[in-house]
Amino acid sequence: SAQPANTPRRVENLQTDKGKVPVYATGIIEQPWDGYSADDHATWATLYARQRELLVGRACNEFLQAQDAMGMTPDAIPKFVELNEVLQAATGWTLMGVEGLLPELDFFDHLANRRFPVTWWIRRPDQIDYIEEPDLFHDLFGHVPLLMNPVFADYMEAYGKGGVKAHGIGPDALQNLTRLYWYTVEFGLIRQDDGLHIFGAGIVSSKGESIYSLESDAPNRIGFDLERIMRTRYRIDTYQKTYFVIDSFEQLMDATRPDFTPIYARLATQDTIGAGTVRDEDRVFHRGTGEGWTAGGDV
Ligand code: PHE
Ligand code: FE
Known part of the structure; x- marks a missing residue:
């Protein structure tokens, strides 16, 4: 099964008593796209349509244009692998699936290496208006489009590096x-x-x-x-x-x-x-x- 293209940080050749094993940055999982239910896709469609209508004229154009350029639509939950082709060509960022919030240092390390962790699951229909923790809609609809913008993309990487440093302070x-x-x-x-x-x-x-x-x-x-x-x-x-x-x-x-x-x-x-x-x-x-x-x- 495919790893995301711009592969996660891999600590090469870690020697264990079972031989050499590849170790990946913690918390990364593949998007289980086939596992999304009709309800999941419908939740995405509802939220996407509702927010896009509200955001025309409210969100900055860089955001709205990037969403279109990435090929995000209300039709179905986007596939990270497909978004990644566009994103990598534009600014070299890669989306990675995660289960939820990561330990701070892992999060910073991903950003510092132009990897953006995206929660793979979407909120339930009864959570349409409010959910406490970040889900796929927040992460993907909210955070990812501006990673298409070269300046913002650089800012996020710099922030990740700054985070690693601040963590040490x-x-x-x-x-x-x-x-x-x-x-x-x-x-x-x-x-x-x-x-x-x-x-x-x-x-x-x-x-x-x-x-x-x-x-x-x-x-x-x-x-x-x-x-x-x-x-x-x-x-x-x-x-x-x-x-x-x-x-x-x-x-x-x-x-x-x-x-x-x-x-x-x-x-x-x-x-x-x-x-x-x-x-x-x-x-x-x-x-x-x-x-x-x-x-x-x-x-
Ligand atoms: N320049 C900051 C530092 O030295 C790093 C940073 C860059 C932090 C961009 C936030 C955003 O720590
Ligand atoms: Fe967020």
Whole structure:
């Protein structure tokens, strides 16, 4: 049975008492495509059609065009092997099936090697509107299209390498880096000629947040600021209180290019910032009314 083309990291020739065995990066499994039920394909179709309709004009064009270019359609759950041909030709990334969330270091190692772990299973029909853990729809529909974009593709690899490094520095550094991921890769907005658009995977895969993040008066929308973001706590149980807005993927790449080691050291001496806090020095696109916010619960 075929391994994904850009094979997983393989620790060659590991000697055991059973002879030499190939060892693959942990957590990788092949997509059991034939095992998807009619319900699974129908769930994909429902979510795909619903989100695409919502996202035209809301998501950035880079996202929508990439989804089309990859050949994602509502017709059936895409096959990773087919998407991989397009993705590898475009930016050299490879999708790998996984059962669910990976240990942090494994996740970083995959990204650092341009492998994106995608949860192989899709939510049940009764979980259409909300599911706590990432499933195939979130990972594939939400995260994968922007891997077609050369700048974003480089950002994700750099993030993986940065993650390996932060992991070696310690838990505080890792937390700073996780906040950056949260407020960009998962919940980022981008400012383009015709206004704000969505690029974060956590938003594009959510019906409610696709509307709320752009159109609600409740949340703050604040200009991207690397160290500010790395200090900002976030929500895991409600929509975000604050969204950060980048001007371009190049801005994201340039701002994150410097060595973070001295930044982590500096941040360790500073307080965190609440999920809904606005400071005088923030570049505010919209100051949230805070309507409907729940007190407490920032992580
Ligand atoms: N430049 C960062 C570092 O030195 C790595 C990084 C790149 C982190 C891109 C996040 C995003 O740690
Ligand atoms: Fe995600």
